[in-house]
Amino acid sequence: MEVTLKYFGQLVDVLGTHEETRGIEQHTSAALLDHLKKNNAIGHIPFQLAINQKLIDQDENVTLKEGDVIALLPPYAGG
């Protein structure tokens, strides 16, 4: 299914893009996270997911659906 991936902070640096819409094979947030962490380019950067602007806890597993907006958020540094 097709989803939009949004990248922030250091992930933009490494991947060279802010956002892409692409097909994914994973059907749950846990499976997707696992897949993303295996990516050599970004695997060393800590990040969490937000799906449709809702943060996903470490131990939470959410079913993904067509058109989801999935954000990859490295550690916050505001203030």
Added chain:
Amino acid sequence: MEVTLKYFGQLVDVLGTHEETRGIEQHTSAALLDHLKKNNAIGHIPFQLAINQKLIDQDENVTLKEGDVIALLPPYAGG
């Protein structure tokens, strides 16, 4: 002996002056405080003494001397 009395806050209102130099008969701060508290005009106003810019504690008794500057300080209200 002659001393300078300085008045502040509500005491200025009641006494109509900021400062006066006058003779006193008391030789200690406790005796002077006792005397001042008997003054009907100011007896109802809480205040503490500072002698030559040094605060005198409630239970402290200081010997007065010619030329002392004695301030009568009502409760503080800064800030």
Added chain:
Amino acid sequence: MKKVFIEGPISSEFIGDAIAKHQSKTSIGAHNIFLGQVRADAVDGKNVAAIEYTCYEELANTKLHEIREAAFEKFDLICMHIYHSLGTIKAGEICFFVFVSAVRRKEVYAATEWLVNQVKEHTPIFGKEIFEDETHQWKVNS
């Protein structure tokens, strides 16, 4: 939804104006203001020249709205303002402004500290520390 994000540094005039706007609210007795300023930290002999801030603005605004509501529940405040810079903020410039007002002083200190911590912890803001030689590293809140 109140506007939080400001492009570029937060100027001292902006802060002065924010203070002036509260002088018609004569029930206020105490204000407390926190300002975050970009430090020229030395890392391996190089100084931070600036921080470039970006954020996930939609999520940030949702989180900031929740923080604001929680603060009004938790503390007895008359008003509250939060501003954060985006873009490149040079060392010495102000990037974060939290402004809390109450009837009495007792409430304001804890409210400010709580708000600053909540914003740091829960708002998706990212900071790239740019050194004098144009190399960079990604800032992580401690």
Added chain:
Amino acid sequence: MKKVFIEGPISSEFIGDAIAKHQSKTSIGAHNIFLGQVRADAVDGKNVAAIEYTCYEELANTKLHEIREAAFEKFDLICMHIYHSLGTIKAGEICFFVFVSAVRRKEVYAATEWLVNQVKEHTPIFGKEIFEDETHQWKVNS
């Protein structure tokens, strides 16, 4: 001895300028500011229109110097400023300005609160609350 007492209200421009002066100090990461504003409190159906502040300036300056020294001992601060108004300050105007700066934010909150309390408790400042009908009462810090 730093100048603390200001004749008349503390303007928002004065506060903005004080902030601007710290932007060359690039070791500072956090500022905290406390502002005391005159409230239009209602007492027996009459509103406070202004407070007229006077002080015993020689003793006040000695006390403020002691408070400043103690604060630098107690907290890890880069700088600290205290300003207080004398004369007639109308409701809504600012009469008290405490400004604390440090490398990191952790130190600043407690330092500000401590300074505000010390100034209130130990500085011989007197306040006459003037009502709209020109009657008055003497303010006592609670």
